[in-house]
Amino acid sequence: xxxNLMLGxxxxxxxxxxxxxxxxxxxxxxxxLMPGLGSATGVAILLPVTLTMEPVTALIMLAGIYYxxxxxxxxxxxxxxxxxxxxxxxxxxxxxxxxxxxRAGAALAISAISSxxxxxxxxxxLLALAAPVASWAxxxxxxxxxxxxxxxxxxxxxxAGENMLRGIIMxxxxxxxxxxxxxxxxxxxxxxxxxxxxxxxxxFVAVMIGIFAIGEVVHQIHxxxxxxxxxxxxxxxxxxxxxxxxxxxxxxxxxxGTALGVLPGAGATLxxxxxxxxxxxxxxxxxxxxxxxxxxVAAPEASNNAAANSxxxxxxxxxxxxxxxxxxxxxAFVIFGLQPGPMLFEQQPDLVWGLLVSFFFGNxxxxxxxxxxxxxxxxxxxxxxxxxxxxxxxxxxxxxYAVGNSMFAVWVVFFAGALGYFMKRYGFPAAPLVLxxxxxxMLERSLVQTSSMGHxxxxxxxxxxxxxxxxxxxxLAFVGPPLLGVINRRRERSRQEKAATPA
Amino acid sequence: xxxxxxxxAGALGTLGMTLAACGESGGSxxxxxxxxxxxxxxxxxxxxxxxxxIAGRAIAAGLEEVTGSTVTVExxxxxxxxxxxxxxxxxxxxxxxxxxxxxxxxxLPIVQDVDFTYESFTPIMKAGEDFNxxxxxxxxxxxxxxxxxxxxxxxxxxxxxxxxxxxxxxAWSLIEQEQDITLERVTFESSSEVLAALMGGHVxxxxxxxxxxxxxxxxxxxxxxxxxxxxxYEYELLADIPTGAEEGVNVTFAQWRGFIAPGGIEDAxxxxxxxxxxxxxxxxxxxxxxxSNMLQPVTAYGDExxxxxxxxxxxxxxxxxx
Numbered sequence: 151x152x153x154n155l156m157l158g159x160x161x162x163x164x165x166x167x168x169x170x171x172x173x174x175x176x177x178x179x180x181x182x183l184m185p186g187l188g189s190a191t192g193v194a195i196l197l198p199v200t201l202t203m204e205p206v207t208a209l210i211m212l213a214g215i216y217y218x219x220x221x222x223x224x225x226x227x228x229x230x231x232x233x234x235x236x237x238x239x240x241x242x243x244x245x246x247x248x249x250x251x252x253r254a255g256a257a258l259a260i261s262a263i264s265s266x267x268x269x270x271x272x273x274x275x276l277l278a279l280a281a282p283v284a285s286w287a288x289x290x291x292x293x294x295x296x297x298x299x300x301x302x303x304x305x306x307x308x309x310a311g312e313n314m315l316r317g318i319i320m321x322x323x324x325x326x327x328x329x330x331x332x333x334x335x336x337x338x339x340x341x342x343x344x345x346x347x348x349x350x351x352x353x354f355v356a357v358m359i360g361i362f363a364i365g366e367v368v369h370q371i372h373x374x375x376x377x378x379x380x381x382x383x384x385x386x387x388x389x390x391x392x393x394x395x396x397x398x399x400x401x402x403x404x405x406x407g408t409a410l411g412v413l414p415g416a417g418a419t420l421x422x423x424x425x426x427x428x429x430x431x432x433x434x435x436x437x438x439x440x441x442x443x444x445x446x447v448a449a450p451e452a453s454n455n456a457a458a459n460s461x462x463x464x465x466x467x468x469x470x471x472x473x474x475x476x477x478x479x480x481x482a483f484v485i486f487g488l489q490p491g492p493m494l495f496e497q498q499p500d501l502v503w504g505l506l507v508s509f510f511f512g513n514x515x516x517x518x519x520x521x522x523x524x525x526x527x528x529x530x531x532x533x534x535x536x537x538x539x540x541x542x543x544x545x546x547x548x549x550x551y552a553v554g555n556s557m558f559a560v561w562v563v564f565f566a567g568a569l570g571y572f573m574k575r576y577g578f579p580a581a582p583l584v585l586x587x588x589x590x591x592m593l594e595r596s597l598v599q600t601s602s603m604g605h606x607x608x609x610x611x612x613x614x615x616x617x618x619x620x621x622x623x624x625x626l627a628f629v630g631p632p633l634l635g636v637i638n639r640r641r642e643r644s645r646q647e648k649a650a651t652p653a
Numbered sequence: 654x655x656x657x658x659x660x661x662a663g664a665l666g667t668l669g670m671t672l673a674a675c676g677e678s679g680g681s682x683x684x685x686x687x688x689x690x691x692x693x694x695x696x697x698x699x700x701x702x703x704x705x706x707i708a709g710r711a712i713a714a715g716l717e718e719v720t721g722s723t724v725t726v727e728x729x730x731x732x733x734x735x736x737x738x739x740x741x742x743x744x745x746x747x748x749x750x751x752x753x754x755x756x757x758x759x760x761l762p763i764v765q766d767v768d769f770t771y772e773s774f775t776p777i778m779k780a781g782e783d784f785n786x787x788x789x790x791x792x793x794x795x796x797x798x799x800x801x802x803x804x805x806x807x808x809x810x811x812x813x814x815x816x817x818x819x820x821x822x823x824a825w826s827l828i829e830q831e832q833d834i835t836l837e838r839v840t841f842e843s844s845s846e847v848l849a850a851l852m853g854g855h856v857x858x859x860x861x862x863x864x865x866x867x868x869x870x871x872x873x874x875x876x877x878x879x880x881x882x883x884x885x886y887e888y889e890l891l892a893d894i895p896t897g898a899e900e901g902v903n904v905t906f907a908q909w910r911g912f913i914a915p916g917g918i919e920d921a922x923x924x925x926x927x928x929x930x931x932x933x934x935x936x937x938x939x940x941x942x943x944x945s946n947m948l949q950p951v952t953a954y955g956d957e958x959x960x961x962x963x964x965x966x967x968x969x970x971x972x973x974x975x
Binding site for chain 1: 864
């Protein structure tokens, strides 16, 4: 372990590798800032550029793009409510709220710090336990995934804000939208109206850009006369109280993110949603969630970074990618004539450990870059909206077009934007809709897979210990809060009755 | 201000990338020779980073070398590939547009309501075939494909497949028809998810292309039972794997890779591309593409490729039962 670490440090600190690591994280941050241009697209676009480099240098740079873009994506979520990536959607809740409250600089700093904490902890897990964790993760088959997704759905309650019914309606609408396209495991086309563009479903990124970016812009124009936020420099700094509140949610988020990132397919988006949900249950400040709470930024941000790192565990140790982006990185390994898997650790230790140690330098660099830049980035909000809005709209359209090189996605953005506007105007929360849309296809897939595995018997989820455990958690999460509410109300009533009787 | 100019620079970059697609189209020279012009577009109907993308980029780079034209790869994503093919249809008659094609050209028209078949296009080159290899987890009780078939006769086995119309699904259907068995399919999104399910013991068998299996075969996490190919592979890692026929399963099934041009292009254009593709086959770049993906370099051009597609569509149609 120590030998490996030394070997890794030796490889990672060569001037050339450090330089490309820096280039990678900076490029990643820029890519993450662009709405719709996520890490997967970024790595795929820049992959050909790295072909002339040494394999380890190229992989260090590509990995830097991956985790760098996680930082950038949060920045645009917080500042202009335009998530750069699906895993930073949650930040449009409290992060954007904080920015509107004049705390943009603080929100960005919280996001950078919690990302860094998460990156370092998950990196240590990765260094120490990659192989055993990876083989353990194989125990998660379709029934376990199904149970975890149901557990994730249970967190919707938290996102619903004050009106739970509306939240559930929006989540259901998200699930319905996710039904568009070819049925999972079959060839039936649903709700496509003969359009080829809809065969593989609505492009999630386009819907997200529309609802968040366009919806928010149009809504603000409708309200009219929004003044640019003129925060003083002092307001851009993190207060002592805020700084103190970062660590506990960041640790919880890191734990969830590391755990979910390891599972093939579950990923960073689910992790960020679930950790926000977890804060809604356990945080001391849960009442403030939704109105710009530190926890609402720190937890999801920590979890999506931890998940990005830990998705390297199955990728490197088993050759099975843990996320869309690591799947593309896996392709890069193959192009360089490397075959990820247990053999890689033995055959190319300098490459594996060098790559992993470079994460440390990359994240350190991101922290050093992002902390001082937070107040600078926050200045974007001082731009008069008459200039800012057109920029957001153009960037959104370009981002949507870039997803599939097709105009269809741009139309989806328009429609989703109109929908997003009316949702905002009439107070329907957007996050549950996005959660439904993200989880819908995963839910359907694992449901169909579980059903085939059980030869039609879905109850096998209760026959397997791991999935049974998560199912029980999911049921508790669904039933628990309403039940507690009823009990509390009863107790309240009987107390009142008791108070009333003597009088 | 800083952030604004930075965003603007990014936007310009993206615009540049997308605009780069719009090139000049080709035409015939005065002597009847076809010239595609300086800009050729290679459509890849799947997203960047996947197997089709890697193949498309390799072929594009190879063609660039032999033609001297710039071959720009464009990922036109959507509809499980249908959007890209549909775009090629819209370029009818344009000899400067190509598409990196594979099995989806045969399966999509059979399972989905799309407005094209392979007959809508001008097939140019089949560059290689990617046969399926039947695999089980290292701790599986099955030592041969006959063990699997025997077991399937007395109990319900599950086979993981990647995609509901993928080549592995079709291969299993052909085996089912030949051996008179049925296997429950558990459909996953990608070969790597299939492997994870196999190694985790959630399904009993799977089939995949050698390129997807090398890491796990080398490490011994999975065991190959047979190759659904007419002959044994010559690659060192695969040379010991018996063919299906050796084990009494007379099924061969491969995914093909190659490229096609739009329908209605001039004969001169068709001849030009076939000529250039044949030149490409002789290059170092081609052998490297074939070897790094562990393909079998069974090439076919023009009419020969068309008859291959005809047979292939018939096989797919019988396997998918439509």
